[in-house]
Amino acid sequence: MRSTKGWISRALSLLLAGSMCVTGLPGVFAAPADAQGGAAPTGSIGVTLRFDLPQTAENAAGRDIQLKVSKGDLQTTVSLPNGTASSNGLSAGISAVVENVDGEVLTTEERVGYYQAELTGLTAGKYAVELTGRGYKPFHTEVTLDGYSKHLILGTGDGTFPLGNVAGNNEIDHEDLEAMSEKLGGKDLTFDLNGDGKVDVTDLSYIKYNQDNPGSAQVLDTAAIVSATLEDKGLTVTGSAADLFQDEGEVQLAPKSGSGEIVIPITLTNAVDMSQIQILCPDSNGAVQKGKVKIELESGETDTISFDVTPPEGIHAIGRTVGQRVVTIDLGRKVAVKKVTITVTATAGGTNHATVRKVEFLKEIVPDSPKNDQAQILSAVPGEGSVALEWTSVNNVTGYKVEYWLAGDGAQKQSVAANKTSAVISGLENLKTYQFQVTAVNGEWSGTPSAVVSATPEPGSVPGAPSNIGVVSADQALRLSWGKTKDAVFYQVFYRKAGDSAFQRFGGDLSETSAVITGLTNGVTYQVAVKAGNSKGVGPYSATASGTPKKEELILPELPTDDRIDNSMVESVVMTNPNNVNSTLCPNFTTADVLDNDAATYWIAKNWSLDSHFTYTFREPQDMNYAILVPYLGGNYKYALNSYKVTAWDDQGEVLLPETLYFAPRMDSEKNYLVLNFPMVKGVKKLSIALNEREGAGRVSISEMAFYESDGLADDIAALFADGSFTALASDVTSDRISALSQRLEEKADFYLDLARLRDELDLAQGLLDGQAGALGLVKEDFQSRSGGQDKEHGQSASALQPLGVSARAGATVAVYAQLPGDQPVSLVPTQFYGESGIWSGGAIQLVNGRNYITVPKIGSLDAERGGPLYLTYAGDRPQEIEIQVRGDDDTFLVPVLELSGWYDMDEAARKDAIRTYVTGLETYVGALSSADLQLDIRNTTEIS
Helix, strand or coil: CECCCCCHHHCEEEECCHHHCCCCCCCHHHCCCCCCCCCCCCEEEEEEEECCCCCEHHHHHCCCCEEEEEECCEEEEEECCCCCEEEEECCCEEEEEEECCCCCECCCCCECCEEEEEEEEECCEEEEEEEECCCECCEEEEEEECCEEEEEEEECCCCCCCECCCCCCCCCCHHHHHHHHHHCCCCCCCCCCCCCCCCCHHHHHHHHHHCCCCCCCEEEEEEECCCEEECCCCEEEECCHHHHHCCCCCEEEEECCCCCCEEEEEEEEEEEEEEEEEEEEECCCCCEEEEEEEEEECCCCEEEEEEECCCCCCCCCCCCCCCEEEEEEEEEEEEEEEEEEEEEEEEHHHCCCEEECEEEEECCCECCCCCCCCCCEEEEEEECCEEEEEECCCCCCCEEEEEEEECCCHHHCEEEEECCCEEEECCCCCCCCEEEEEEEEECCEECCCCCCEEECCCCCCCCCCCCCCEEEEECCEEEEECCCCCCCCEEEEEEEECCCCCCEEEEEEECCCEEEEECCCCCCCEEEEEEEEECCEECCCCCCEEECCCCCCCCCCCCCCCCEECHHHEEEEEECCCCCCCCCCCCCCCHHHHHCCCCCCCEECCCCCCCCCEEEEEEEEEEEEEEEEECCCCCCHHHCEEEEEEEEECCCCCEEEEEEEEECCCCCCCCCCEEEEEEEEEEEEEEEEEEEECCCCCCCEECEEEEECCCCHHHHHHCCECCCCCCCECCCCCHHHHHHHHHHHHHCHHHCCCHHHHHHHHHHHHHHHHCCCCCCCEEECCCCCCCCCCCHHHCCCCCCCEEEEEEEECCCEEEEEEECCCCCCCEEEEEEEEEECCEEECCCEECCCEEEEEECCCCCCCCCCCEEEEEEECCCCCHHHCEEEEEECCCEEECCEECCCCHHHCCHHHHHHHHHHHHHHHHHHHHCCCCCCHHHCCCCCCEEC
């Protein structure tokens, strides 16, 4: 949809000089100047000319199409192809643009789609509008600016401005057919209607199509010409407040308090019919992005519509109009409004002010690129279980198909037929938003569907009394809940001391079916009741319920004490979003409450969508691999946690553990705490933990956090081995020592994320001690120093990747145990089997001496199986010191490798033996593969190194 100003900045725009200057125009409707210092309001006349019949831009430009707007003896004429204008005393701002068939500014396209023009700053009264051009039947009409700007829509194939007037009689009839017939086969440009360089049957068909085809231009009432007052008591206004309604400059609005919401109340002198509100802002910091609009209707009813045009993070929103952003608030119906209050909660750049060029109130909307066969829905007025629709007519059709569906469920469309330009859709559910679309039909033919509009059926009366009132006692508070009430939009909560007659209201209108009444006295019994309301008013009281506030008797569970880091070692606790606090459930919350050893002080998230990161900074670096969370123990909050994210930094601010998602264990109702595991991290100075809730289980919470030093078990297990490759045992290893470590591991199984890997290492140690064949995983020590250019002397290149002989699925955990020389990085490179061009390898993962637990990343986004071969890179001088052992899970596979790294040192017999051994192993390997989807199976791979 486009407002009457929506495309001006894209157009060639000029203001006629001298006597045509807008400043000092006479008053509109004989009204006085605006009370806030601006001139009386003015209006505009816009024209959209749609080229229904294909025509080149050059041909159309050569026909000198002109728009003339007159008021008495005063007039202005605009050449639509180039936007030049001349005036005889009629002052106006002029805008004109040429568009392609998609409604975008014409650049190099051959075919023209639309001419658009607008005259602004026009005073009230009657105007004559004329459109002329060589070869077109002239158009003439009169419009009156008497409360709304006007916009006319015409077409070259709908009888309003038809092409084919070649006989010069200002009609399209048999004379034009005869004249065209005589010119067929020639090159007279007057008769070349479509601009293809020849006069042929196509040009003749244009005349036949338009012959005796009467048409009526569509005339829309668009932006209201308003007299309005800005109530600026709570605002600091920079600029003229009157410019908000005249588009004559930017106005800066800020709360007098200097911060917080920007509330902009606008009172209209007379009620204005409107279906949409648009806020026009410059494309800069201060542009309105988020907030709500409250409208007060002539009937006294009110409605509030939220809006949010905030672009995604990292994206700069570029509006269709260069240099301008437009916030569009669709009211869903056409209503008479007497007051509009705009509340801005966010602006571009996060400024504490809003910068606005104009606020427009639109009755009817000009479509972006109106089609000759497309109906335009003019209004969608909600009623009791129904919506009344009205739309524009389309010529030469037998009727219309009206489709409707619940918003968000387009797969469940229903439809009704209509033989006029209106319909009432009934049988709808109140307070649920429906979407509507109208299509013109004629037998099997269907036109272009209209734009989709939304409307929400409204109840015809106030809702009944809420039921199922529940009351739970809390410290100086009562927690209320009640059942959802039919036709209710909001609820109101009331309370009184038992024995009192009058209720007191607590808080404002609520959209949820729960509330917490705070500020009560413990030990005193209170009665509570709830009312439900909607646009028709507020219904009766519910039945009363009683409750007595009392301090919560919450007991902190007994937490493990071994290796616990004392709370005094936590230097600070910081929330990324301090606003993510449920202030009704924990009104006095401070971040210290999560480390005070008190179960009755706690944090509960306000909303699942808000950032839940808590960052804990320690006085000294710590070695850690888990923390313990005690959630709020009231109600079912302790079951809410689904997953968590952990990030760790050292004392230099370097990331030790990138943010990683882990799934939480199930809450043990006897322990009442959760162990949050993460990989062993040494030297942690800062730890950030974010909590994610389980769907439908309530908000996440923290009653107490406890932090623990690693007990060194992982290091003790590593010490069983002679070096970092874990391929041989240290000299002093005994079976008793391994058993003792196994017992320690099982006793602390809950505290280790890598439990399976540690168990495997202990099994490996026992296997080596027992001399078990096959105890080791894949062991490689025949690496070379390689770079992309080292094989050039042999006519090879790009050989830096050395295959490990392992292929793994994305998500698999691969344990790589490494003994490294330390002179140059040794890195693991995951790849995608049968990968897309340019998306076949992941980033290099640098290995460290000892254990490396690596989760294979997902590379690419195709549906085929993700994963593939693993490679190693090294370009140092001591490759003979590298020894690697690879151990994996069920998603890790050993693949055949033909190792030819010593090819140039082999004689022919050795080369043949190597190849023969490889082929034999390959045949055995292939025979064990499944025949299904082998082309994409990550196991269906081999390596020649």
